[in-house]
Amino acid sequence: MSMSADEHQPLIKTPRQLAIVGLLAVLVPVLAAVMIAYFVVTSSKEVGGAHSSLRSEDVAKRIAPVANVVIAETGSDPVKGMRGGEEVYKSVCSGCHATGAAGAPKFGDKAAWGKLIAKGQQKLVADAIKGVRAMPPRGGGADLSDAEFEAAVVHMGNAAGASFKEPPPPKGAAAKAAK
Numbered sequence: 001m002s003m004s005a006d007e008h009q010p011l012i013k014t015p016r017q018l019a020i021v022g023l024l025a026v027l028v029p030v031l032a033a034v035m036i037a038y039f040v041v042t043s044s045k046e047v048g049g050a051h052s053s054l055r056s057e058d059v060a061k062r063i064a065p066v067a068n069v070v071i072a073e074t075g076s077d078p079v080k081g082m083r084g085g086e087e088v089y090k091s092v093c094s095g096c097h098a099t100g101a102a103g104a105p106k107f108g109d110k111a112a113w114g115k116l117i118a119k120g121q122q123k124l125v126a127d128a129i130k131g132v133r134a135m136p137p138r139g140g141g142a143d144l145s146d147a148e149f150e151a152a153v154v155h156m157g158n159a160a161g162a163s164f165k166e167p168p169p170p171k172g173a174a175a176k177a178a179k
């Protein structure tokens with residue numbers, strides 16, 4: 001009969017056992033929560049990594065600003081450090097010449113450019129670079145080299161039917177760029 005009496009005894013018999021059970025009751029859920037949190041964090045890192053760090057289109061997107069700058073430079077610079085005619089036109093001349101503001105001969109307007117083109121490339125550039133009436137010297141692009149200004153005249157002249165030649169890059173162009 002002592003066996004059956006044992007069976008009906010409570011599992012927790014001593015204060016020490018009670019303390020252990022109490023400790024486990026707190027620790028087990030905490031450990032479980034920590035493990036779940038760890039799993040969620042690491043698995044979301046993997047997913048985030050696959051989607052935002054390593055996928056080639058995302059890498060391309062991230063380097064795009066740098067890549068585009070490189071493409072733009074090689075596309076418009078016949079020589080490193082010299083801006084091409086189209087680039088100079090867009091950044092300096094188009095302000096007036098795209099619309100014909102202040103009486104500027106409009107880009108691509110053959111009637112307006114006809115008599116200017118007839119002056120010849122050299123004379124036209126020599127006149128324009130000093131400034132003509134409403135047009136300031138170098139079209140206001142004070143930092144333009146002679147060759148850059150001429151390249152822009154060539155770009156505009158040829159857009160209106162001239163067959164002007166790209167100016168030879170100045171000897172100092174590369175040195176200027178290196179500064």
Ligand code: HEC
Binds near residue numbers: 096103
């Ligand atoms: C602030 C406005 C303005 C800007 C910017 C400007 N131009 Fe002009 N440009 C004019 C005007 C106005 C004329 C017409 C002047 C006239 O005949 O009265 C003109 C005329 C010219 C002519 C004809 C000159 C001639 O012999 O009659 C050339 C070539 C020219 N511009 C080139 C350029 C180039 C190249 C740039 C950029 C580097 C430039 N312009 C920027 C206003 C401008």
